[in-house]
Each structure stands twice: as C-alpha cells, then as structure tokens.
Amino acid sequence: MNENFEDRDEVLDIVRRFEQMLSSNEPVFFDLADFENIIDHYTSNTQYDKALQACEAAIALYPFSTELLIDRSQVLAMKGEYTAAADQIENVALLDPDNPDVAVTRGIIATQKGLFSEAVAYFLSAVERFPERDDIHFNLGLAYQSWQKYKSAAKHYKQSLRLNSDNDVAVQELLYCLEVSDRLEKNLEFFRRFTDDDPYSAIAWYNLGQAYFRAGKFDDAISAFDYALLIDAKFYEAHGYLASTYVSLERYRKAIEEFELSYEPGNPTPEALCNIGECHEKLAEWDKARRFYQKAIDLDATMDEAWFGIGIVLIAQNRAFEAIHFFRKAVALYDEGLEYWMALAAAEYQVGNIVSAIEAYDKATQVAPDNKDGWLNWSIILYEQGNFDGAIDLMRNAVEIQPAEAELHYRLCAYLLAAGRYREAYETLENALVLDFDKHRLLFDYFPELESQKALARLIEQYRK
Structure with missing residues (x-):
C-alpha cells in the first residue's frame, strides 16, 4: 500500500483515540506530533471548534510549544475570532520573532478579515525565506483566490502541489480557479506530468482523474481512476469519484458498484448511501431508492439530500401528499435549495394547498431570482385563480x-391580452419578438385561441426575418 494511505489511516486512528479520551474523560498520552496531526485533521475538514479543543488540550500538556500557540492563533482566525488570534500571534512574535509562521499566521488573519493585499504581502515575505514550504504557497493561493485573482491563485496552488502532491484541498481549489478562469483544458498537462513523473502514485492518477472529470472528459477520468485503484484498491475517495463519473455517463449500475466500494467495509457513509439511493431512483427502482435514502437518514438525520430524495420517490409513485413532509424537512435543513422549494411548491399545488404553494414559489424566487421557472409557475397559479x-x-x-x-x-x-390590456400587450410582444422571434409559438401554446387574432398575427409577421 502507498505510504500516504498508511499515514492517513494512522492519523484517523489518532483522531479516534483523541475523541474517545474526550468522551470518556480519561487521560491518554499524545506526543506533540500526534496533536499536530489531530489539529491538521480538524482544520482540513473545517471542524474549527474541535480543532480549538485539540489546541487547548495540547497546550495544557506542552505550554511552551510555539507551534501549538501558532496553531491556536490560526484556528481562532478561521473561527472569525480575529482579535484573540492577533493577540496570540503577537505574543508568539515576542517569544520567537524569526519564526516564519508568525508572518504566515498574520497573513491567514488578514485573509480571513478580507485584507487581501496585506495578506499577500505577509505570505510573499514568508515565501522569500522559505520557498520550499508548500503550505505557504497554498495560503498565497487562498489569499489570491479570495481576492478573485484566479491566475495568481492557480500559480501558487500549482507550486504548492509540486512541493506536496498529497494536498487534496489544493487540488480542489486549483481546479476551481482553472474552471472559473476558463483555463482547465489548457492545464490538463500539469496534472498529466505528475503521472509521467511517478506512474505508481495513486494520488497522481486520482488528481488527474479529478481534472478530467471537471473538464467533462469522462472516459479519460475513468481510466485515471482505474489506474489509481489498481495501485491501491482501498483508495475510497477514488472509488467515490469513479462512481460520480459513471453517474455523469448515466451508467447507474456501475456507479452503484463503485459507491459500494467508496467506504471501509461495513462502515458506510451517509453520502455514499444517499448516492446509491439516487442511482436506484434514476433506474426507477423506487423501493430500493427509498430504502437507501432512509439508511442515509438513519446515519445522519441532517442529510437534506436524502429527505429530498424520498420526496422525489413518493412523487414518482403519485403520493404527493406524503412527499410534502419530506420536502418540508429538506428545506428546513437547507433553505437555499432552489430544487427543494420548487418541488415543495409543485407538491403543495398538486394537493390543492394553493397558499402554501405560492409561499414556496415566493421562497424559490428569493433563493434564485434569476431562475425563470419559479416566476412562471407562480404566475400560472395566480392566473388560474383569476x-x-x-x-x-x-x-x-x-x-x-x-x-x-x-x-x-x-x-x-x-x-396582458387576457386582461384586455392590448396596447401594453403589443408593446411587450414587440420586445419579446426582438429578443427571440422563434419563441412566439409559446404564446399560442399558452392560449391556442390567440392564433385567430389578426392584429396579433400582423404584428408577428412584421418581425419575421
């Protein structure tokens, strides 16, 4: 097995031991390196409260460790507690003024506060002294990205990955910056080079697979993930991405097989179960779909996608009244989901809850005002009500x-025509014809009787190219 995966399993084991210590309240010995790994694990998973808890436990045992004091400052910054973070790092600066992490931490605080040029200056001063540190380049990338300077961000993410290709967060951020700046296609060679340099690196093939996946080159992505899995069959994330690639190709049976391999045997994740449920849903296997969605909810009751999935299954079975409960649960957990509000509105309307349907469409248009369907569907209800x-x-x-x-x-x-407001209707029609003449057929789809209106026909003919 690749050494990196052994390291990862070791870290997860240390984290588990730390969490057991907290729950049982019995002291367990961890050395300084263990605590560093625990804190890194939590911060990379954005679990900042747990990271701070680990910092406090570590500092109680190793009160003179500047590394831990620096970690604490960085975690406080990530939690948005800027004053406490700044106080902490200035104390470290007094103890150890030449420590490069002082500049890095000041940069992290500045990034979190939105002071991007100040952050970049701190990181650049640290890079000058320590050009081989991948984490400094990574933080520079984050600062530039937050500043919406995507090319500069990509440059530093790339350098970070050249120094340490295992940083999956750097891969994700780099791919995002390349996508946003329409430069992903041109940069596939960057990811290919890692597999050329080390053809036996599962991580290199996995990263290349992600790049192909994001670029929509699904067959190439499958090949890359397959190589990663030949090198390490227990590379669960690669199984997960391979499954998602099969979903994109609508090969749901293959996707299910891979999702079932995307977690430790006997230890399924709610995400995997929810994804399997969705594959069964796409295959119209309603009972299986519902069963997997329910299993996901049993593991994690806050999984909005699974609640929504059960609602969709019930709609497919013409059980709109029951579906409403599940859609409401989904929007309660994630009220920014346009799809959720639209589905809830349609279900409410279907069972005759007009007021509730209108409220849900109102929310849908607030969440995504630039989605036309919310406005159209809402307006149809008002029109039908007279x-x-x-x-x-x-x-x-x-x-x-x-x-x-x-x-x-x-x-x-x-x-406007239905309301007898003809002058306004014709003005509006002229605008519509200029925007997209061919869509004038929609008018007759809405109201077939309009085809016999001569004035309307004459106006439309004027704009025929």
Whole structure:
C-alpha cells in the first residue's frame, strides 16, 4: 500500500483515540506530533471548534510549544475570532520573532478579515525565506483566490502541489480557479506530468482523474481512476469519484458498484448511501431508492439530500401528499435549495394547498431570482385563480430581473391580452419578438385561441426575418 494511505489511516486512528479520551474523560498520552496531526485533521475538514479543543488540550500538556500557540492563533482566525488570534500571534512574535509562521499566521488573519493585499504581502515575505514550504504557497493561493485573482491563485496552488502532491484541498481549489478562469483544458498537462513523473502514485492518477472529470472528459477520468485503484484498491475517495463519473455517463449500475466500494467495509457513509439511493431512483427502482435514502437518514438525520430524495420517490409513485413532509424537512435543513422549494411548491399545488404553494414559489424566487421557472409557475397559479393583475405584476417583476429572457416577455404579453390590456400587450410582444422571434409559438401554446387574432398575427409577421 502507498505510504500516504498508511499515514492517513494512522492519523484517523489518532483522531479516534483523541475523541474517545474526550468522551470518556480519561487521560491518554499524545506526543506533540500526534496533536499536530489531530489539529491538521480538524482544520482540513473545517471542524474549527474541535480543532480549538485539540489546541487547548495540547497546550495544557506542552505550554511552551510555539507551534501549538501558532496553531491556536490560526484556528481562532478561521473561527472569525480575529482579535484573540492577533493577540496570540503577537505574543508568539515576542517569544520567537524569526519564526516564519508568525508572518504566515498574520497573513491567514488578514485573509480571513478580507485584507487581501496585506495578506499577500505577509505570505510573499514568508515565501522569500522559505520557498520550499508548500503550505505557504497554498495560503498565497487562498489569499489570491479570495481576492478573485484566479491566475495568481492557480500559480501558487500549482507550486504548492509540486512541493506536496498529497494536498487534496489544493487540488480542489486549483481546479476551481482553472474552471472559473476558463483555463482547465489548457492545464490538463500539469496534472498529466505528475503521472509521467511517478506512474505508481495513486494520488497522481486520482488528481488527474479529478481534472478530467471537471473538464467533462469522462472516459479519460475513468481510466485515471482505474489506474489509481489498481495501485491501491482501498483508495475510497477514488472509488467515490469513479462512481460520480459513471453517474455523469448515466451508467447507474456501475456507479452503484463503485459507491459500494467508496467506504471501509461495513462502515458506510451517509453520502455514499444517499448516492446509491439516487442511482436506484434514476433506474426507477423506487423501493430500493427509498430504502437507501432512509439508511442515509438513519446515519445522519441532517442529510437534506436524502429527505429530498424520498420526496422525489413518493412523487414518482403519485403520493404527493406524503412527499410534502419530506420536502418540508429538506428545506428546513437547507433553505437555499432552489430544487427543494420548487418541488415543495409543485407538491403543495398538486394537493390543492394553493397558499402554501405560492409561499414556496415566493421562497424559490428569493433563493434564485434569476431562475425563470419559479416566476412562471407562480404566475400560472395566480392566473388560474383569476388574479390577472397579480400575474401581470409578478411577470413585470421577473422581466425587470431577467430582461433578456424572452419567455417571460411572452408570458407577460399573454396575461396582458387576457386582461384586455392590448396596447401594453403589443408593446411587450414587440420586445419579446426582438429578443427571440422563434419563441412566439409559446404564446399560442399558452392560449391556442390567440392564433385567430389578426392584429396579433400582423404584428408577428412584421418581425419575421
């Protein structure tokens, strides 16, 4: 097995022992390196409260360790406790003024506070003295990325990975920066070079697979993940990504096989179970889908995707009334989910809960005002209730937010015609025809009787190219 995975298993074992110590309240010995690993594990998983708890436990045992005091300052900064973080690092600076981590920590605090040019200056001064430290380049990348300077961020993430290719967070951030700046395709060679340099590195193949996956080159991604798994069959994350690649290709049976290998035997993760549920859902295997979604919820009751999944399964089985409970649970757990609000609104409408449906569409348009379907579906309810003015006002609001969306203009025109407001309707129609002439058929899809209106036909003909 690759040495890195042995290291990773060791770290997880140390973290488990630390958590057992906390729950049993019985003292267990950890050396300084153990504590560093525990703190790193928590911070890389953004579990800052646990990281701070580990810092406090470590400092109680090793009160004179500047490394631990620096860790504590960095964790405080990540938690947003900037004053305490700054006080801590200034105390360290008095004890050890030449310590490069003083500049790094000041940079982390500045990044967290949004003072990006100040942060970059701190990190650059640290890089000058210690160009071989991957973590400094990584932090420089984060500062530039937060500053929305994606090219500079990518440059430093790349350097960080050249020095330490095991940093999966650096891989994710680099891929994000390359995607945002439309440079992913051009940079695939960067990831390929690692596999050329070390063809027996599972991490190198895994990283290349992720790059291909993000670039939409799914067959290449499958090959790369397969190589990673040939080198290390227990590389659970690679199984997970390979499964996601099969999902993208709609090969759900293969995806299920890989998701089942994406965790330690007998120790499934709620994410894997939820993903398996979704694959069964795509295969219209409703009972199996529901069973796996429920297993995910049993392991983690806060898994909104699984609650939503059960709702979708019930809708497919024409059980909208039961589905509402599950959709409501999903939006309670994650109220920024447009898909959740749209599904809840549709289910409420289906069972005749008009007021609840309108409230859910209202939330959907707040969450994603640039999604036209929320506005359209909401307006249909108002129109069907005979509230023409309400439907018109809603569409005017939508058009203001998305002036280039022709479908909204056509729908507004239809409502104005229905309300007998012809002059406004024709003005609106002219705007719609200019934006997208071909979509004028939508008008007759909404109201077939309009095809017989001669004035309308004449206006449309004027704009025919």
